Amino acid sequence: MEAVFLAFVLMLSIFLGFELISKVPATLHTPLMSGANAISGVTLVGALGSAGAGMEGMATALGTMAVAFATINVVGGYMVTDRMLSMFKKKDTSGSAGGRS
Numbered sequence: 001m002e003a004v005f006l007a008f009v010l011m012l013s014i015f016l017g018f019e020l021i022s023k024v025p026a027t028l029h030t031p032l033m034s035g036a037n038a039i040s041g042v043t044l045v046g047a048l049g050s051a052g053a054g055m056e057g058m059a060t061a062l063g064t065m066a067v068a069f070a071t072i073n074v075v076g077g078y079m080v081t082d083r084m085l086s087m088f089k090k091k092d093t094s095g096s097a098g099g100r101s
Contacts, residue, residue, distance in 0.1 A: 031084050037077025044070040 024032060047070045051063030 031081070034077050034080035034084060037073050037080070040070070040077065041074050044074055046070075 021029075044067065047063060047066035049063075051060055051067050053059065053063065
């Protein structure tokens with residue numbers, strides 16, 4: 001019974017995620033996804049807990065890999081967010097030749 005319930009939750013989350021993402025306009029997709037990646041530091045906290053749980057060697061190895069991948073995800077999210085925000089900054093025009101008439 002538990003496997004059927006978990007499969008149902010998985011299928012429902014896949015459908016809901018697809019529907020939500022397909023409704024987001026293309027101009028907002030990248031900033032929203034980069035922000036979501038940056039906020040996913042919660043995954044990093046869970047991975048740290050898994051790596052430091054002191055269980056078997058395999059669990060520690062998988063936890064360590066989860067920490068590495070979650071760190072890459074968080075750092076990448078911040079980098080993309082910073083790049084997107086830099087697109088909206090005003091450019092410096094004080095040194096241009098045609099600045100005054």
